[in-house]
Amino acid sequence: MISEKVKKVKAEHPAIRIGKNGLTEGLVNEIKRQLKEHEVVKVKIGIKEQDRRELAKKVAESVNARLVEVRGYTFILMRNDSH
Template sequence: MSLSSAQKKAFRSIGHHLQPIVTVSENGLSEGALQELERALRDHELIKVKLALPERDDRRAMIEELIQLSGAELVQTLGKVALLYRHNPKANPKLSNIQRAEDHHGRH
């Protein structure tokens, strides 16, 4: 499922306020980091990942790996941070960054 530009724009504005949940270093993806990524995507759907890699090409390659391993989609990269999204129809509304944002905006 590819995100539309409208969805990406909405997700970027939600993501703007998020703190990175997972950090990936030059050592690559440890088992713990993979589990954390999986849990974060499952719970929050939209997450930021910090790429503690000095080289832009290495960061790009790591993002590709993250996407392949997690099935998430890349919404945006900003410097050393990637914004990833993976839909979870069973996400807890209290944890999902998407559902929380929709609730917040829908109840004025």
């Protein structure tokens, strides 16, 4: 069940970290790859970003995923299955 996957990912360390270089093409590709493999990915924002929710939305749009949750500097993305 999808909600079980979200619960599992919440308990884990972030799989992806957005660093000082911001949202690079390589990072977008890695998030896409992990979403394809795992369906749910936890991402950590490692820079001081004023509007973390907006950055999370931007990442979700870039990788065609659904933003499940933003908590502090961490957010969870779920793969969109509307291919």
